[in-house]
Amino acid sequence: MLDTPAPLVPRDTADLLDAIRTASDAETPLELYGHGTKRGIGHAVAARQSVELSALSGVIFYEPEEIVISVHAATPMAEIETLLAANRQELAFEPQDYGPLFGLPRGSGTIGGALAANLGGPRRIKAGAARDHVLGIAAVSGRGEMFKSGGRVVKNVTGYDLSKGLSGSWGTLAAFTELTFKVLPRAEFSSTLVVFGLDDAAGVELLCRAMSSPAEVSGVAHFPAATAASLPHIGDNTRACTLIRLEGFKTSVLYRAERLNALIGPGQDLVRLDEEASRDLWQAVRDAEPFADHVDPVWRISTAPMHGPAFVEALRAAVTFRHYYDWSGGLVWIEIPDAPADAGASAIRETLSLFGGHATLVRASGIDPSVRRFQPQPPSLAALSRRLKSAFDPLAILNPGRMG
Amino acid sequence: MSTLAMPAPNGAILDRRDEIAAALRAIVPGEGVVSSPEEMRPFETDGLTAYRQLPLVVVLPETVEQVAEILKFCDEHAIPVVPRGSGTSLSGGALPLEDGVLLSMTRFNRVLDIDYPNRTATVQPGVTNLAITKAVAAEGFYYAPDPSSQIACSIGGNVAENSGGVHCLKYGLTTNNLLGIEIVLMSGEIVRLGGKHLDSEGYDMLGLLTGSEGLLGVVTEVTVRILQAPETARAVLFGFPTSEAGGACVAAVIAAGIIPGGMEMMDRPAIHATEAYTKAGYPLDVEALLIVELDGPQGEVDFLIGEVETIARRCGASYVRVSQSEAERQLFWLGRKAAFPAVGRIAPDYLCMDGTIPRKQLPNVLARMREMSEKYGLEVANVFHAGDGNLHPLILYDGNKPGEFERAEAFGADILKLCVAVGGVLTGEHGVGIEKRDLMGEMFNEEDLKQQQRVKCAFDPQHLLNPGKVFPVLHRCAELGRLHVHKGQLPHPDLPRF
Numbered sequence A: 001m002l003d004t005p006a007p008l009v010p011r012d013t014a015d016l017l018d019a020i021r022t023a024s025d026a027e028t029p030l031e032l033y034g035h036g037t038k039r040g041i042g043h044a045v046a047a048r049q050s051v052e053l054s055a056l057s058g059v060i061f062y063e064p065e066e067i068v069i070s071v072h073a074a075t076p077m078a079e080i081e082t083l084l085a086a087n088r089q090e091l092a093f094e095p096q097d098y099g100p101l102f103g104l105p106r107g108s109g110t111i112g113g114a115l116a117a118n119l120g121g122p123r124r125i126k127a128g129a130a131r132d133h134v135l136g137i138a139a140v141s142g143r144g145e146m147f148k149s150g151g152r153v154v155k156n157v158t159g160y161d162l163s164k165g166l167s168g169s170w171g172t173l174a175a176f177t178e179l180t181f182k183v184l185p186r187a188e189f190s191s192t193l194v195v196f197g198l199d200d201a202a203g204v205e206l207l208c209r210a211m212s213s214p215a216e217v218s219g220v221a222h223f224p225a226a227t228a229a230s231l232p233h234i235g236d237n238t239r240a241c242t243l244i245r246l247e248g249f250k251t252s253v254l255y256r257a258e259r260l261n262a263l264i265g266p267g268q269d270l271v272r273l274d275e276e277a278s279r280d281l282w283q284a285v286r287d288a289e290p291f292a293d294h295v296d297p298v299w300r301i302s303t304a305p306m307h308g309p310a311f312v313e314a315l316r317a318a319v320t321f322r323h324y325y326d327w328s329g330g331l332v333w334i335e336i337p338d339a340p341a342d343a344g345a346s347a348i349r350e351t352l353s354l355f356g357g358h359a360t361l362v363r364a365s366g367i368d369p370s371v372r373r374f375q376p377q378p379p380s381l382a383a384l385s386r387r388l389k390s391a392f393d394p395l396a397i398l399n400p401g402r403m404g
Numbered sequence B: 001m002s003t004l005a006m007p008a009p010n011g012a013i014l015d016r017r018d019e020i021a022a023a024l025r026a027i028v029p030g031e032g033v034v035s036s037p038e039e040m041r042p043f044e045t046d047g048l049t050a051y052r053q054l055p056l057v058v059v060l061p062e063t064v065e066q067v068a069e070i071l072k073f074c075d076e077h078a079i080p081v082v083p084r085g086s087g088t089s090l091s092g093g094a095l096p097l098e099d100g101v102l103l104s105m106t107r108f109n110r111v112l113d114i115d116y117p118n119r120t121a122t123v124q125p126g127v128t129n130l131a132i133t134k135a136v137a138a139e140g141f142y143y144a145p146d147p148s149s150q151i152a153c154s155i156g157g158n159v160a161e162n163s164g165g166v167h168c169l170k171y172g173l174t175t176n177n178l179l180g181i182e183i184v185l186m187s188g189e190i191v192r193l194g195g196k197h198l199d200s201e202g203y204d205m206l207g208l209l210t211g212s213e214g215l216l217g218v219v220t221e222v223t224v225r226i227l228q229a230p231e232t233a234r235a236v237l238f239g240f241p242t243s244e245a246g247g248a249c250v251a252a253v254i255a256a257g258i259i260p261g262g263m264e265m266m267d268r269p270a271i272h273a274t275e276a277y278t279k280a281g282y283p284l285d286v287e288a289l290l291i292v293e294l295d296g297p298q299g300e301v302d303f304l305i306g307e308v309e310t311i312a313r314r315c316g317a318s319y320v321r322v323s324q325s326e327a328e329r330q331l332f333w334l335g336r337k338a339a340f341p342a343v344g345r346i347a348p349d350y351l352c353m354d355g356t357i358p359r360k361q362l363p364n365v366l367a368r369m370r371e372m373s374e375k376y377g378l379e380v381a382n383v384f385h386a387g388d389g390n391l392h393p394l395i396l397y398d399g400n401k402p403g404e405f406e407r408a409e410a411f412g413a414d415i416l417k418l419c420v421a422v423g424g425v426l427t428g429e430h431g432v433g434i435e436k437r438d439l440m441g442e443m444f445n446e447e448d449l450k451q452q453q454r455v456k457c458a459f460d461p462q463h464l465l466n467p468g469k470v471f472p473v474l475h476r477c478a479e480l481g482r483l484h485v486h487k488g489q490l491p492h493p494d495l496p497r498f
Ligand SMILES: Cc1cc2nc3c(=O)[nH]c(=O)nc-3n(C[C@H](O)[C@H](O)[C@H](O)COP(=O)(O)OP(=O)(O)OC[C@H]3O[C@@H](n4cnc5c(N)ncnc54)[C@H](O)[C@@H]3O)c2cc1C
Pocket: B046, B047, B082, B083, B084, B085, B086, B087, B088, B089, B090, B092, B093, B094, B105, B125, B146, B147, B148, B149, B152, B153, B154, B155, B156, B157, B158, B159, B160, B161, B162, B163, B164, B165, B166, B213, B214, B215, B217, B218, B219, B220, B340, B429, B430, B466
């Protein structure tokens, strides 16, 4: 085995700039990571030298009354969440923690990683993903140049929105140094209605009706019996569970719960879980708890909500799997035990092409590197993506190969 | 009277005008090509009417294939193209070029698909913002971003400008409500981004395209998310003796964990102008008027109205009026929504600025603006999206008085510089266009601007799509692509390894 050099650990932005310039001059690629919680996602980076960014940490300013926080890019998520919680605020996109899927400790990860992966949990469907909450960035491009984009205010159309362009780029375009995010008030009260025993189609249909009601629901997930057993707080459950979450001021939540009850109609078997129990439930939805600490391939599939169950039904003909739905049916999490050599990629992507959307192979330990982790793009879009990569990183210094 | 320089027209293109028009007629037959000065007159300006320029020729395609052929033809012959929606841009984004083809998207006016279970609407880019809401209103849905120009402006223009409205504090801007688009690149390639699903499979091209002011691609189809209309909405009017008190109230509402559907503020000159024009019943003895709208489930709105009222009184509100009916709520908004025409009645001309500032800077910025107003000898009336700190100072002037327009522009530039100096930005929702182009250096350094232009090069390497907008200096893509070798200038040769 080739011995890998120890990671570079820049102490500050100047160090990082130096590291990337040196690499650019020598045309030696670098692998960038923060805490490394998502290193298992995407393709192995074709670089021997890694750069651990975790020292670029710390809050630059946090102004609760202006609902804005600005931080060095590798500030731990846990630190940010604690700070915001003390002011009854939060990052509203409900960033998922990928640690559990990879058998890693819960609660680690950095804010830079959250943006690089464009995280977005169950509330994504109402409040958006990391891309919708970032206000401004400073970063070092693969050319070894510092640049900034955006600002610290919510309304801003000055120049191209590079903050969005870099969200979900998995460190392949630039290394973030500073990030400014919008924050929002944390809901005073959380409540979840759990309806038992619906099949996939009926469950998702109910979720879509709830989304189309004025009840302002902020979480909509459906678990068939096989995965529902992993959910906390619902006892010895062997039935499918359909979850609808309401958040906000307590008076408002209770009022809306009444309205939702009416929408669900009489004769359904249901319970309401409040506060801690409700929050725990959604953490399990967010972090793909039914598949935590396993090793089998896991897929994350984004499609139109009503297409979720039809896609799943069609896929059954080709592979055996366990699954559940978030985002009102539009996000399908799939785990494939006894997976075929390609982890089900060809079956999943062929089936999905009938419905539209994209499929990401999130957990792929031991799967052949030729299996595309990210959804392949049509030729004209793929060519545009390559040109965008060159615009930031013409020598492919940063995380080469990570996105395939 | 224009004071901004546009790229010098290419004489060779001007000489070939007839030939180019003929080539375009071959692509878009019938009425689709307009080339006489009289017929092109309606296209010579947009919402920034101080600037006018007749284009080389106007083309009005009807299909995406025609758009692709037009762009391919222009790319091959190095002819600039200016996309245009409804022409309501307030920053000159759709200002024609003398040697450029004006690509009008108004014939792309069909609603293509409405999907209630998935809560999406797919439309052509020339469909107006309000027409989307109208198309889904019968089922109780609406499209959330609501620019004041919504009866006229096109959704394609909204995407190009990332437009917002009074409801974007709670519901987001165009970019947060957009699911998919089809674009045509300058090369004529057709690319689809997104769809009815969430998030991108690769780079967030959708995010990059939104707000790109027609410089990266021509939008030929748009899919947006639609929302169920809130169960109810109620508005409250608060008057404050000082703008400081008004600003403090806005901050206190948000600090209490309340994100209202809309939170708009006006200063004394704006209150007086709109009250004279609309008779909305605004108090005239206050320095700042705040309209707070709460929307959502009945039970929530009733509760929050009480909360907000308590906060406002604590902040020193001298006037409080809660809407008691839908008609009264509409009346509260009438004045605010008519602010531009109302101001138009008290002065022959006005310039509408669009900076954003951190909210806490509001009193400071208003005070500085009053000083500038005296210095320049021009009145200014302010309306703003108070919740998100987006200011719209309206600078009043008389274009017939020599030198006043130039003074108004200089005053506007000073306001925007002030916005940047206090931590804000040049434009919150109207775009850079030509209007703020030469101020980009206030916010960005060369390095920042070059990186933005490299993105442009990935889409349009010859700078043919809407040139002269957004960037003060156009660098050739070959020059932008050149790599620097950094050797010998490394600041930290002793980078630690662990
Ligand atoms: C009275 C008034 C009130 C306004 N209020 C608001 C407000 O509240 N909020 C707000 O955000 N804005 C507001 N505006 C500004 C303006 O209405 C918006 O910027 C609007 O989105 C422009 O749309 P349009 O169709 O008129 O675009 P145009 O003015 O035709 O074009 C604007 C820009 O978009 C580009 N473009 C247009 N169509 C396309 C396309 N299909 N593909 C690619 N590029 C394209 C053009 O090249 C140009 O750069 C207001 C304007 C007026 C006159």
